[in-house]
Amino acid sequence: MRSAKRRPPPSTGGQLPVPKQPGTARYRQVAEDLIARVSRSELVPGQRLAPEAQLAQQYGINRLTMRRALEELARTGVVRTEHGVGSFIAVPATRHRIDDGEASLSESMARRGIAVRHRVLAVTKIDPGADTPFPDFAGATVEFRFVRYLEEEPWSIGEVLLPASLAPLDWDGNTSVFAPISARHGLTVKRAERAFSAGPANPDEAGWLDVPVGSALLELRGFNTDQHGRVIATVAHHIRGDRAEYVVRLPQ
Template sequence: MPACYERSTGVGSFVAVPPVRHRIDDGEASLSESMARRGITVRHRVLAITRVEPDRSARFPDCDGGAVEFRFIRYLEDEPWSVGTVALPASLAPLDWDGSTSVFAAMSARHELSIRRSERAFRAGPATPDDAAWLGIAVGSALLELELRGHNADQHGRVIATVAHRIRGDRAEYVVGLPQ
């Protein structure tokens, strides 16, 4: 990637890491698979794996047994990219997920599912103190927020995941192809 320089009055010039372009219409279930296919190293630091109260698991009407939420920090080429939360039906959740692959890759392998993104909605928002600490940015920095309205579905059309990410605005560029 070509180097970019950023100047701040009274601070000086420094090399700025250019944003990484991500196609969300590439047929993959996760940014992790998309980037790995392009040769970009992705890793996850697992923050928490939590069972969700039964009344909150109604988001998966085709699956029984509640839900499990996975909270993690995602790194691209060792740079923090996002703080994420993925909720899955408990019956499909890989409770031993260690972050070495995406949670979707772990689930797909275990249950022979073909998982794809089915909906995404983004908005801008400021970094909270927790976001800033985890992502190495200033409080209030611009983030792209992918809220829990993001869904993934399996090959049968069942919604089997909700996703939410708080993505560094200075590191991400999203691209979507439009039908001709």
């Protein structure tokens, strides 16, 4: 579970209700008004909105219309909803350079002063059979599944597959899973390939990442090599679409 944090007080309303605009759905008007209030810093990241019924009354609409506006804002990453707690203005996306020379996002973020930790969900030993992704390493493989937190907010669910001979079975999540590999085996871990796609959050992912089921996730897959060019890890991450922005610098 995430550690408790001090939250800003709930929003008290502002200039409401907004006038009706012909040709624009009422829920979309309300959503656009809330977005405008965020841009004016009337609502700030982490701030809890007033309860749904209170917001509906303030805007002069019914609760179903208000709920649809909040669902639209959650879908686009402006609002984050915690069931049983309320709706909050979402924290802005974290910008990440995938060509910054670091082997892991954890090291990259930590170098920028962003607190990173991992909650280890499972460590599973797998017999790869003939289709091993690690032809230079004999034997079984080990899969680590974990939730990554940035500044104590859930950011991604990851799976990293490693040769059993390299896998740090005592990994506690306070560093990246690659840090003990480098320290113990004298290997320089390098990003070798990354592919990106998008998909909806399933119920399990939504629960761990504190997002509604069906929310947009950025799916990253790839592999890492060592300084000798040997494949030593495959990676797969499902990242909150409202929290992530990946950047690569093109050659001049």
